[in-house]
Amino acid sequence: MSTTQTAQLMDGTHLAKRIVEEAAVKAAEISHRTGSSPCLATVLVGEDPASVTYVRMKRARCAKAGIRSRHIALPAATTTAELIDTLSDLSVDPDVHGILLQHPCGPHIDERAAFEAIAPEKDVDGVTMHSFAALSFALPGFVSCTPGGIMRLLEAYDVDLAGKHAVVVGRSAILGKPAGMLLLAKDATVTYCHSRTTDLSAIVREADVVVAAVGRPRLIRGEDIKPGAVVIDAGYNPGNVGDVDYDTALTRARLITPVPGGVGPMTIAVLLAQTVEAAAKQLGMQRR
Amino acid sequence: MSTTQTAQLMDGTHLAKRIVEEAAVKAAEISHRTGSSPCLATVLVGEDPASVTYVRMKRARCAKAGIRSRHIALPAATTTAELIDTLSDLSVDPDVHGILLQHPCGPHIDERAAFEAIAPEKDVDGVTMHSFAALSFALPGFVSCTPGGIMRLLEAYDVDLAGKHAVVVGRSAILGKPAGMLLLAKDATVTYCHSRTTDLSAIVREADVVVAAVGRPRLIRGEDIKPGAVVIDAGYNPGNVGDVDYDTALTRARLITPVPGGVGPMTIAVLLAQTVEAAAKQLGMQRR
Numbered sequence: 001m002s003t004t005q006t007a008q009l010m011d012g013t014h015l016a017k018r019i020v021e022e023a024a025v026k027a028a029e030i031s032h033r034t035g036s037s038p039c040l041a042t043v044l045v046g047e048d049p050a051s052v053t054y055v056r057m058k059r060a061r062c063a064k065a066g067i068r069s070r071h072i073a074l075p076a077a078t079t080t081a082e083l084i085d086t087l088s089d090l091s092v093d094p095d096v097h098g099i100l101l102q103h104p105c106g107p108h109i110d111e112r113a114a115f116e117a118i119a120p121e122k123d124v125d126g127v128t129m130h131s132f133a134a135l136s137f138a139l140p141g142f143v144s145c146t147p148g149g150i151m152r153l154l155e156a157y158d159v160d161l162a163g164k165h166a167v168v169v170g171r172s173a174i175l176g177k178p179a180g181m182l183l184l185a186k187d188a189t190v191t192y193c194h195s196r197t198t199d200l201s202a203i204v205r206e207a208d209v210v211v212a213a214v215g216r217p218r219l220i221r222g223e224d225i226k227p228g229a230v231v232i233d234a235g236y237n238p239g240n241v242g243d244v245d246y247d248t249a250l251t252r253a254r255l256i257t258p259v260p261g262g263v264g265p266m267t268i269a270v271l272l273a274q275t276v277e278a279a280a281k282q283l284g285m286q287r288r
Numbered sequence: 289m290s291t292t293q294t295a296q297l298m299d300g301t302h303l304a305k306r307i308v309e310e311a312a313v314k315a316a317e318i319s320h321r322t323g324s325s326p327c328l329a330t331v332l333v334g335e336d337p338a339s340v341t342y343v344r345m346k347r348a349r350c351a352k353a354g355i356r357s358r359h360i361a362l363p364a365a366t367t368t369a370e371l372i373d374t375l376s377d378l379s380v381d382p383d384v385h386g387i388l389l390q391h392p393c394g395p396h397i398d399e400r401a402a403f404e405a406i407a408p409e410k411d412v413d414g415v416t417m418h419s420f421a422a423l424s425f426a427l428p429g430f431v432s433c434t435p436g437g438i439m440r441l442l443e444a445y446d447v448d449l450a451g452k453h454a455v456v457v458g459r460s461a462i463l464g465k466p467a468g469m470l471l472l473a474k475d476a477t478v479t480y481c482h483s484r485t486t487d488l489s490a491i492v493r494e495a496d497v498v499v500a501a502v503g504r505p506r507l508i509r510g511e512d513i514k515p516g517a518v519v520i521d522a523g524y525n526p527g528n529v530g531d532v533d534y535d536t537a538l539t540r541a542r543l544i545t546p547v548p549g550g551v552g553p554m555t556i557a558v559l560l561a562q563t564v565e566a567a568a569k570q571l572g573m574q575r576r
Contacts, residue, residue, distance in 0.1 A: 112427065132424065133417030137461050139400065163486040171472060173425050180480075184459060187484040189491065192468075196475040198451040203477065 007231070007253040008157075009262075012149070015156050016265035020065050023269075023276045027066040030279055038279030039068040040098040040124065040271075041090045045083060045105045046076035055102050061268050067275055070096065080110040084117040091119035097279035098124030100271065121282065124274035127174060136181040142274045147179040149266025150211060150232050151186075157255055159230050162187035165206055169193045169220060169243065170213035175234060179211050200224075212243035222248020231256040234263040295519070295541040296445075297550075300437070303444050304553035308353050311557075311564045315354040318567055326567030327356040328386040328412065328559075329378045333371060333393045334364035343390050349556050355563055358384065368398045372405040379407035385567035386412030388559065409570065412562040415462055424469040430562045435467040437554025438499060438520050439474075445543055447497065447518050450475035455491055457481045457508060457531065458501030463522060467499050488512075500531035510536020519544040522551040 031037040040062055042055050059069040072086060083105070090096050099122045105111050112129075120130040126144035134141030143151075154161065166188040170176030176192065184190045188209065193200055195214075204210055204224040210231050212220050217237040222245035225231060231253045235243025242259035249256055257263050279285075319325040328350055330343050347357040360374060371393070378384050387410045393399050400417075408418040414432035422429030431439075442449065454476040458464030464480065472478045476497065481488055483502075492498055492512040498519050500508050505525040510533035513519060519541040523531025530547035537544055545551050567573075 112425070129421030129425065129427075130417055133421045136420065136424070136465060137400070137417065139417075163484045165491075177424060177469075177472075181465075184465075184480055184482075187482070189479065189481050189485040191477065191479040192472055193477050194472075194475070196451045197477040203453075 005250050007250050007256040010153050010157055010232075010255050010257045012153060012257060012262040012265045015153060016149075016269035019152065019266075019269040019273050020061065023067070023272045024065040026276045026280065030276065030283060030285055031066065033285065034283045036095075036279075036283055037066060037068050038097050038276050039070060039095055040100060040275045041070045041072060041093075041096045042100045042102065043072045043074065043083075043086060043090070044102045045074045045078050045109060048106075051102050055100075058100065058268055058271065061272060062275070065272050065276075067272060076106065078109075080108075080113055083109060083114045087114060087117035091117065091122055094282075096122065097282050098122050098275035100125045101127070103127075122278060124271060124278050126178070126274070132173065132178055132181075135178055135185070138185045142278070143182065143270070144174045144178040145267045145270040145274070146175050146213075146234055146263060147182050148270040148274075149263055150179055150234060151182050152270065153232065153257065153263070153266060154209075154230070157230075159209065159255065161209065163189065164208040165189045165191065166209040166211065167191045167193060167203055167207035168211045168213065169200070169204075170211075170215075170234075172213065175213045176211075179213060179234075183209070183211070210244070214243050216243055217241045218243070218245040220244040220249070222246070222250075222252065225249045225252040227252050228254045230254060232263060233257050233259050235259070236264070293538045295538050295544040298441050298445055298520075298543050298545045300441060300545060300550040300553045303441060304437075304557035307440065307554075307557040307561050308349065311355070311560045312353040314564045314568065318564065318571060318573055319354065321573065322571045324383075324567075324571055325354060325356050326385050326564050327358060327383055328388060328563045329358045329360060329381075329384045330388045330390065331360045331362065331371070331374060331378070332390045333362045333366050333397060336394075339390050343388075346388065346556055346559065349560060350563070353560050353564075355560060364394065366397075368396075368401055371397060371402045375402060375405035379405065379410055382570075384410065385570050386410050386563035388413045389415070391415075410566060412559060412566050414466070414562070420461065420466055420469075423466055423473070426473045430566070431470065431558070432462045432466040433555045433558040433562070434463050434501075434522055434551060435470050436558040436562070437551055438467055438522060439470050440558065441520065441545065441551070441554060442497070442518070445518075447543065449497065451477065452496040453477045453479065453494055454497040454499065455479045455481060455495035456499045456501065457488070457492075458499075458503075458522075460501065463501040464499075467501060467522075471497070471499070498532070502531050504531055505529045506531070506533040508532040508537070510534070510538075510540065513537045513540040515540050516542045518542060520551060521545050521547050523547070524552070
């Protein structure tokens, strides 16, 4: 096996920075023109350390970009009904433009019911049923942030998707499913693989674009990557290991996202960009 | 080329009849227990002859099954806003349990906006964004009728989908996209093909289940059908021609839907079944 790198890295860190900078410019313009700055409400149930960290990171990025955030920390014992009340209030609060419900919320919460309490025009995290259907039907709306980040990476690196075979490994509601629908909207032929797929290797070998989104370390074998393929690794596993066997994939792919520094940074960038976009619309700055 | 038939026909006419009979029994039970019979509102804009025929046929089937229908014929010049008003009124009318907007409505109507005026709990035709997202996320809700009919056919003929490769040719909002999502929910590996797919033959040749849903006569070549595959032809073309080259496919498939008499009759059957289900829920007969 050759270990010569052939792939160009898709630099998510750099692209995310650019997107955040653009969002910051736009946020400043909104503040200047309307006297009101974009505001993201972050809602957290309980005190799971990882979730606390994620929310803190998102709020810090907001602050840097001139986006206000309003944090609502709810006790771990919060019921679904109480959470829905909070989200419904934020949905009609004119001073809040985007809403992020940090999840998972814990097993006692009906997360779907909670998501659905978020008004579609404030669903900057792209978690509602409305947002999923909108992106599936190529209608205006916010997209789930990680798939949105993947699409921006593909665009930034001029990957032409029309007629290409894109294989999405994973079928979650916020990652695999919307990623496939977004690729389909760009005229890719799209295959969804998952834990029940019987011959993953054979299907990956046919892929012009692979989107790995399962969270199983090195599930995608490097030697299955078609020479010249584009590899997007959205998997998060302990130890900065992706879902793709990176070292081998690197010798075969044309473009590949590193882990970390690939898809990861894009998620927050899209969240910020969508928050600013939501604020612009709600404050009457533009129509989409 | 051998012309020996090997495939068993999937008898949609027979299955549809059974489903309608079950719906009729349920409708009678609802009438008996609640004093109110299920009611489907049919809304038609203009007088397109094919649409007039379709609506008449649907209403006749309703009548036979003990389902009332209330027909609203709107002039061809009806605006989107007026159509939305009509559908919104029906959505809150307690005497209407299901709503069918016959479509296409004509180029001057924003059909998506009209569909979205249908309350999800009355969307027995499965056309709303909510219904699509619900079926995509395996949540309770009504399904688009033709994909729903396809799934019932597959179930009736004991087709085990888990781990099988299902290829959906077509990506419309009411047929291809929901069909793929329903197959994915049954653990199939799902590939969406469409007009921009570059090597349709090669992909079809790998399919354990083919769902043809494009409306292009004999687009799917019979010799591409994998021996033993299941072939669902949801294509409607003039002259009772499906999207699959039937004669050749018949010699290779294990199961195949004839055209007509395959998927066709299932669509109305699912519409009736879902109308009765909606009525049962709204009249307090059951919870899903």
